[in-house]
Structures are given as structure tokens and as C-alpha cells.
Amino acid sequence: LPSDKDKVRPSIDGIGLLLLSPGLALFLFGVSSSAEESTFSVPKVYLPMIFGALLVIGFVFHALRSKNPLIDLRLFKNRTLMVSVLTMVTFMIAFFGSSLLYPQYFIGVRGETTLIAGLLLAPQGIGAMLTMPIAGKMTDKMGPGKFVLGGLVLLVIGVGAFVFLGPDTSYLYLCGALFIQGLGMGMTMMPIMSAALATLKPEQVNDGSTLVNVVQQTASSIGSAVITVVYTGLLTAGATLAIGSNVAPDMVPTDVPQGVLDLGFDDAASAFATTFIISTVLVALTLIPAFFLPRKKIAQAEGVETPVLAH
Structure with missing residues (x-):
């Protein structure tokens, strides 16, 4: 692999990290708790899901406006x-x-x-x-x-x-x-x-x-x-x-x-x-x-080399 020492490393998106990580953790905790409770209608389930979803939505708005977001939704x-x-x-x-x-x-x-x-x-x-x-x-x-x-x-x-x-x-x-x-x-x-x-x-x-x-x-x-x-x-x-x-x-x-x-x-x-x-x-x-996936060979983006398998 080519060396990346000379390449500029992007800064960490602190705001995105504080929004997405706890947001996903809370949302998935609520979702997984529904299996234990056998319902989505108890506070242990829907409250983490709601708060987690709000944080994820906040991340979406942040990511669409940030130059270097944690995950580029664009x-x-x-x-x-x-x-x-x-x-x-x-x-x-x-x-x-x-x-x-x-x-x-x-x-x-x-x-x-x-x-x-x-x-x-x-x-x-x-x-x-x-x-x-x-x-x-x-x-x-x-x-x-x-x-x-x-x-x-x-x-x-x-x-x-x-x-x-x-x-x-x-x-x-x-x-x-x-x-x-x-x-x-x-x-x-x-x-x-x-x-x-x-x-x-x-x-x-x-x-x-x-x-x-x-x-x-x-x-x-x-x-x-x-x-x-x-x-x-x-x-x-x-x-x-x-x-x-x-x-x-x-x-x-x-x-x-x-x-x-x-x-x-x-x-x-x-x-x-x-x-x-x-x-x-x-x-x-x-x-x-x-049905809308490509049905012919996908044209690779410029700069991406086709992998070669060793025999």
C-alpha cells in the first residue's frame, strides 16, 4: 500500500461524535430492550429510542452543514x-x-x-x-x-x-x-x-x-x-x-x-x-x-484500481 505520511489527516468531528455515538447507543438500547419487554410501549423502550433518535436527527443536520463530518451523509x-x-x-x-x-x-x-x-x-x-x-x-x-x-x-x-x-x-x-x-x-x-x-x-x-x-x-x-x-x-x-x-x-x-x-x-x-x-x-x-441496482459492471471511480488476485 502507498505511504500516507504526506497526506493531510482530517480533524475529528467532536460535535458529530457527541451526537451520533450516544444517539445510536440509546436508540439501539431501546430497540433491544423491546425484545425483553415484548412491547415497544414501556418507558424503558420508547424513552431511549426517542432521545436517541433526536440525537441522530441532530447529527443529520450537523453533518449536512459540516465541512468534515464524522460520517458524510452527502x-x-x-x-x-x-x-x-x-x-x-x-x-x-x-x-x-x-x-x-x-x-x-x-x-x-x-x-x-x-x-x-x-x-x-x-x-x-x-x-x-x-x-x-x-x-x-x-x-x-x-x-x-x-x-x-x-x-x-x-x-x-x-x-x-x-x-x-x-x-x-x-x-x-x-x-x-x-x-x-x-x-x-x-x-x-x-x-x-x-x-x-x-x-x-x-x-x-x-x-x-x-x-x-x-x-x-x-x-x-x-x-x-x-x-x-x-x-x-x-x-x-x-x-x-x-x-x-x-x-x-x-x-x-x-x-x-x-x-x-x-x-x-x-x-x-x-x-x-x-x-x-x-x-x-x-x-x-x-x-x-x-430492482434498481446496476445490472452491468459498475464503472469504478477515478483513482480506484481494480484489485488483482494473486495466483
Whole structure:
């Protein structure tokens, strides 16, 4: 890498730091607390969210007027970056929100151990491992649009398969659906992130990568909280009896009637299935911004060299 000793280092945006850092921390604390409280309507949840949002809004006004802001929001004038970020937001909310539910189902409804629940999720990682390097290489040559759209279609199929979830659904069916999800994820995540940064000038890459990471973390936190609140809101009294405290079927007290337990696990599985309907719809909505991603090789900004892989 070329030496940067002679380059001028920008000063730290102190005001932006004091606005954005506590603003995001408060907002995400409120969002994450909603999962614990199972609602957004308690002060522990909405007060940090409100104060955090106000600080973030204050940062937005500051950043648009500052010469060297902590994060340069003027990068959103770049159409490819803007479309990529919008696609990333909807994708993160939909996919990472639903991902939180899979181990909960395997442990809470099927009575599996944590280790087995993790192993049952392995097909998702294997699918991503297969498509991610291929999509990465082909995106550089053909643009991200085609691969992201194809990956989202696979994700809709994979997540949609869980709409038919029951208390005794075949593991072969579930692992197959997770594998399809992994294939779609590998074709979606990296091309979106690559598209977001591809057209930025060298001096904009630092701000761009920071912006993408902030958006990624915030959207995934919001998705996890929203999906969790939706799921817990769908649980009935019978389901709460069965899995409310992460009680597996083989650990439920013996004095609880079997009919009540069966009803509880049926209700719990139904709550999972209904929540996955919402997740599937959210993934499908991601197709809208993804449709506007470039479908041909992205012209790199002046001064950005094409990376060469060593053989």
C-alpha cells in the first residue's frame, strides 16, 4: 500500500461524535430492550429510542452543514450507494430478524440441545459458502443487480418454507429450506456491500464503509427486535406454558396434562409460522430497491484500481 505520511489527516468531528455515538447507543438500547419487554410501549423502550433518535436527527443536520463530518451523509447523492443502502436496510431487517427464530424453534418446540440446534443451522452456512465466492467474482464482471435479485428470490423461497412450520415438521424439509436460504444469502450480502462502495472515490471510501457498517448494525438490531416482539405477541397462554422459559418438551413438569402441552407446542409452532409470513413479506419487499441496482459492471471511480488476485 502507498505511504500516507504526506497526506493531510482530517480533524475529528467532536460535535458529530457527541451526537451520533450516544444517539445510536440509546436508540439501539431501546430497540433491544423491546425484545425483553415484548412491547415497544414501556418507558424503558420508547424513552431511549426517542432521545436517541433526536440525537441522530441532530447529527443529520450537523453533518449536512459540516465541512468534515464524522460520517458524510452527502454520499447519499451517489445513486448506487443510496439504492444499495436501501436494499441493505430492508434485507437486514427481514433476514436477520427471522434468523433469531430458528434456534428458538429447535430448542423450545423440538426440545433439541443448543449444540444440535447449531448443527441444524449448518446447511444455511454451507449454502452461503458455495455461492458467496462465485457471486463475488461474477459481480465484479456483471454488476450486482442480477445476483441480488436471484438471491432474494431464493431467500423468499427458503424463508417462505417456514410458513408451514409445525411442531413435528421434517428436519429434512427444514434443513433443505435453510440450505436454500444460504444460497440466497451468499448471492445477496456481499454484492450489496460491494455495490455500495464501488463507485466511491478513494477519499470517500472511509466514510462510505463507516456508513454501510452503521446502517448494517442498526437495521439488523431493528429487525431482531421487531420480529421478536411480533413473535412473543402471537404466543398464546398455552404456548407460554410450554416454552415461555425455554423449557424443552423433556423438561416440562410431569403434572402438566399432555393435552395442554400438545396444545402449547401447537400454538408455539403456529406463532413461529405466522411470524415467518411477515419475514417472507419483508424479504419480498427487498426486491423493490434491489430492482434498481446496476445490472452491468459498475464503472469504478477515478483513482480506484481494480484489485488483482494473486495466483
